[in-house]
Amino acid sequence: MKKSKTNDETLATHAGEDHGSPHGDVTPPVHVSTVYRPKPGTECFSANNYDQEDGFVYTRWGNPTINLFEQKLAALEGAEDAMAFSSGIAAVTGLFLTTLKRGDHLILSNVCYAGIPEFVHDILVNFGVEATFVNTSDLAKVKAAFQKNTKLVFVDTPANPTLRIADIAALAEMAHEHGAQLAIDSTWATPIATKPVTLGADFVMHSVSKYIGGHGDIMGGALVGSKKTLKPIRLKAGIHLGAGLSPELAWLASRSLHTLPIRMAAHEKSATVVANYLEKHPKVARVIYPGLVSHPHHALAKKQMKNYSGMMAVRLKGGAEAAKSLLNKLELITHAVSLGKTKTLAFWISTEELQKNSFKMSPEELEEHKEWAGEGLIRMSVGIEDPDDIIADLAQGLSRI
Numbered sequence: 001m002k003k004s005k006t007n008d009e010t011l012a013t014h015a016g017e018d019h020g021s022p023h024g025d026v027t028p029p030v031h032v033s034t035v036y037r038p039k040p041g042t043e044c045f046s047a048n049n050y051d052q053e054d055g056f057v058y059t060r061w062g063n064p065t066i067n068l069f070e071q072k073l074a075a076l077e078g079a080e081d082a083m084a085f086s087s088g089i090a091a092v093t094g095l096f097l098t099t100l101k102r103g104d105h106l107i108l109s110n111v112c113y114a115g116i117p118e119f120v121h122d123i124l125v126n127f128g129v130e131a132t133f134v135n136t137s138d139l140a141k142v143k144a145a146f147q148k149n150t151k152l153v154f155v156d157t158p159a160n161p162t163l164r165i166a167d168i169a170a171l172a173e174m175a176h177e178h179g180a181q182l183a184i185d186s187t188w189a190t191p192i193a194t195k196p197v198t199l200g201a202d203f204v205m206h207s208v209s210k211y212i213g214g215h216g217d218i219m220g221g222a223l224v225g226s227k228k229t230l231k232p233i234r235l236k237a238g239i240h241l242g243a244g245l246s247p248e249l250a251w252l253a254s255r256s257l258h259t260l261p262i263r264m265a266a267h268e269k270s271a272t273v274v275a276n277y278l279e280k281h282p283k284v285a286r287v288i289y290p291g292l293v294s295h296p297h298h299a300l301a302k303k304q305m306k307n308y309s310g311m312m313a314v315r316l317k318g319g320a321e322a323a324k325s326l327l328n329k330l331e332l333i334t335h336a337v338s339l340g341k342t343k344t345l346a347f348w349i350s351t352e353e354l355q356k357n358s359f360k361m362s363p364e365e366l367e368e369h370k371e372w373a374g375e376g377l378i379r380m381s382v383g384i385e386d387p388d389d390i391i392a393d394l395a396q397g398l399s400r401i
């Protein structure tokens with residue numbers, strides 16, 4: 001019987017796994033060899049001549065186990081190719097350092113994963129790359145930010161930590177009109193919610209350390225795109241910067257992808273119950289969750305996302321002190337950074353701290369940010385526990401602040 005290759009659940013379990021094994025393995029093995037015998041007639045020693053289609057050479061260049069993870073992820077994204085990295089940040093820096101050169105201009109979300117603006121203003125600008133940070137949910141502002149030398153637009157949606165949503169199809173069209181490429185940080189959405197390449201994006205970036213790994217035990221990243229856009233990145237970021245993922249972690253990440261569709265459905269189900277509970281709680285000032293009709297970009301989220309994910313931001317009426325007090329009182333919910341695990345995690349993120357170290361916003365941008373985040377917010381990654389138990393923990397904590 002012909003296997004269906006179009007549904008996420010089927011792709012997650014089967015894609016990339018069709019290669020025959022001489023032993024008939026049903027579960028793919030981990031290929032640990034760091035070196036491979038060249039195929040006849042394909043001896044290549046310089047990275048500049050390397051084409052993975054001709055076979056594997058050296059694991060820093062590519063390996064069958066890493067390739068399996070890449071092909072499975074690419075299939076789920078509805079894209080041609082993917083490259084695995086040692087972290088989400090390695091994927092971002094690999095993208096920036098290979099697609100941008102001295103004199104080029106980059107447009108970025110002014111709210112995104114804090115390590116990204118920090119890399120840009122602490123390192124990238126020293127190489128002569130210009131950068132403009134804008135609210136990428138505001139298309140007019142993005143349009144005004146383009147310059148003649150703009151080469152790349154980098155946007156996360158939903159944004160970390162305010163959950164602003166950006167219109168991927170409109171941004172892709174705008175970037176291409178200006179001769180630039182669009183990269184989407186889709187870590188919070190995952191391919192189960194959004195497949196940015198199918199909406200026109202040139203690159204999709206993931207922190208595999210989050211939902212894709214899913215259990216808080218893999219540090220990894222990925223870039224997804226076409227064979228043509230990824231080839232120079234594989235050569236430069238993979239081979240020259242050495243930013244790739246190890247086979248052992250790629251194997252674990254492939255295994256995690258098998259359950260990504262059902263985990264995302266469970267995260268969304270629990271998060272929806274928790275968001276509705278918190279929104280009605282008398283001590284809660286605001287809940288920002290793309291699945292709530294109160295989310296300012298709910299209509300866009302509904303159009304663009306097939307799953308609302310498990311991420312939300314919560315502001316309490318008691319402000320920062322109440323938030324910190326709540327985090328100390330939670331028992332089931334873990335007070336920790338990161339996200340996308342099976343267990344619920346919550347962390348307090350101060351607007352002042354982010355402004356000082358990461359975002360460096362203008363007074364006008366800061367006002368705009370505060371409409372969402374106030375003086376700071378609790379970022380909650382709702383796990384796959386029974387939502388009644390998560391609510392019970394929040395209820396006992398909130399009753400004691």
Ligand SMILES: *Cc1c(COP(=O)(O)O)cnc(C)c1O
Pocket residue numbers: 087088089090113115156160185187188206207208209210219220221
């Ligand atoms: C965590 C995260 C990153 C960075 O990924 P690492 O795997 O920690 O290097 C980038 N973007 C987003 C949205 C993230 O949540």
